[in-house]
Amino acid sequence: MSRLFLPSLVTVMFLLESIIVQLFSQPLFDVYLLVPRMLLVLIVFITIFIGQTEGMTYGFIFGLLYDVAYTELLGAYAFAFSLIAYLIAKAMNVLHKNAWTASFFAIVAIACVEWYAYAIQLVIGGTTMSVQTFFQARFLPTLFIHTIVILIIAYLLKQTLLKWHEKRDESSPV
Amino acid sequence: MPKFFLNKRLIILLVSIMVLVALIGFSLKERNELSWMEKFVKDTVVFMQSIVHKPAQFVAGFFENVNDLRHTYEENKRLKEHLEQYVLLQSEVESLKKENERLRELLNKKESLRDFVAIQATVIGRNPDRWEETLIVNKGSQHGVKKDMAVITPQGLIGKVRSVSPFSATVQLLSAKDRQNRISAFIQGDENVFGLIEGYDEEREALLLKRIPYDAKIEKGQRVFTSGLGGIFPKGLFIGEVEEVVADEYGLTQIAYIKPAANFYDIDDVIIVKRKIEMSQEEEGQ
Structure with missing residues (x-):
């Protein structure tokens, strides 16, 4: 696996989010209304299995790209993604690194980001959706579908990331 | 010592929240143009997206085709019926067109608000966070796209161009919540009734046509078109049909609920509409 594997994986995921929603x-x-949050899942897994610095860097860069290219609301996702990576890295100091905790944190992160995005839209007047509609039509289905997807891919994703991490460390001992 | 670090983190957090609020405020401001950084990022993302888009569309298209096949027989029957009507309609349109041209020549009026140049564009992305409904298309200022131009599909008007970079543009759909999203429109009838499209009712999935004179008589099913009086949109783009008319809160004007003709989902190709008659004032202003 080459060094470019991880950046390209995150980039493809970033591009796919928009394309999937379009298709x-x-x-x-x-x-x-299902909202793809696989980019966030990937950032959570990177934070846990590779490291805090990588997680926060990817979170910030791709959050910012998300803001500039898609939502045109600068800073919102850059802030959320890097803050979540930071908090999860702190929580992992006392917890075991395994696929279960990673899945759990990924789901929690999706829930937080959904509420955060909703709160921002409410504040700036971007939506008039009621809390109940949001909860039933957006929040629950999004969380549900991601829980299934995460449970399917968690182990595979963990193995892939760990393998890449090992390879990278071997090739550049610091 | 730990307390000191805790404070440092708190300060970083506070500073970043302040920066966040400032940035959001900055991006909410009505901007005529994006900064070069944003343009560059958008174009790069669009370029990469168009590479990934092709195979993704192919896979999705396959399932769609299978689905289409199931309805082929019924659809074919319906389309044949349409086709017969279509021939009649076409000959009528031809004769009307010729007559229109002749009359225009008589009046020596060459240009009309209806004339426009169409720029074909492909949709290659959609805002994945799904709060604000925007599309990303693969034509930009290099192809003549400008901010606020109308965007249509063959079914009708779907929105306007929100921001432009050299090789891509962001289209804001009519269903997006935006107070600045005003479109001058008229209801076609014996006497045309003018109004402004302001806002979208999410629950009824209908556009709100406001400021209709209180004495105007409007019926359900009447067709609504753009009026071309707003400046940038051409005249005669189909928007939708009247669903219901109610009096506004003060009883001075009426509000019509318009069922949009175009589907705001499943949009693959769009036409960006460039009006032939330009606003002279605006051109001078730039």
Whole structure:
């Protein structure tokens, strides 16, 4: 695995989020709005299995790209992603690193970011969606689908990241 | 010592929150142009996206095709019926067009608010955070796209250009919440009724056509078009049909709920509309 593996994985995930939403833009059953947050899941896993610095750097850079390229609300996701990477790195100081804790934190992170984004939209007047509608039509379905996806890929993703991390350390002993 | 570090972290957190608030305030401001950094990032992302988009669309297209096949028979029957009507309509349009041209020549009026140049664009992305409904298309200022131009699909108007970079543009859909998103429109009838499209009702999935005179008689099912009076949009772009008319809160004007003709989801190709008659004042102002 080359050194560029991780950056390209994150980049592809970043690009796919927008493309997936474009290709499947119709709300599920005309009600449920699914928001892809796989980039965030990836950032959480990087923070846990590779390191705090990497997690925060990827979080900040791709959060900023997300802001500039997609939402045009500068700083919102850059701040959220790097803060989440920081907090998770601190929490991992006392917890075991395994696929279960990583999955748990990824789901918690998605929940936090969803509420955070909703709060910002409410403050700037970007939406008039009621809390109840948000909870039922956006929050729960998004969380549900991501829980399934995370449980499927968690182990594989963990192994991939650890393997890449080892390889990188071998090639450049510091 | 630990307390000192704790304070340092707190200060960093506070500073970054302040920067965050300032940045959000900055991006909410009405800007005529993006900074060169944003343009560069957008174009780079769009370039990479168009590479990934092709195979992704291919896979998605396959499932769509399978789905389409299931409805082919019924659709074919319906389309054949349409086709017969279409021939009639076309001959009528041709004769009207010729008559229109002749009359225009008589009046010596060459340009009309209806004339526009179409810029074809492909949608290659959508705002993934799904709060503000925006599309990313692959045509930019190099292709003649400018801010605030109308964007349509064959079914009707879908939105306007929000920001432009050299090789890409962001399209804001009509369903996005934006108070500055005003479109001058009219309801077609024996007597055309003018109003402004302001806002979108998320629950009814209908556009709000406001400031209609209180004595105007509007019926359900009447068609709504852009009026071309707003400055940048051409005249006669189809928006949708009237669903319901209610009096506004003071009873001075009426509000019509408009069912948009275009589907705001599943948009693959769009047409960016450039009006032939430019606003002279605006051109001078730039």
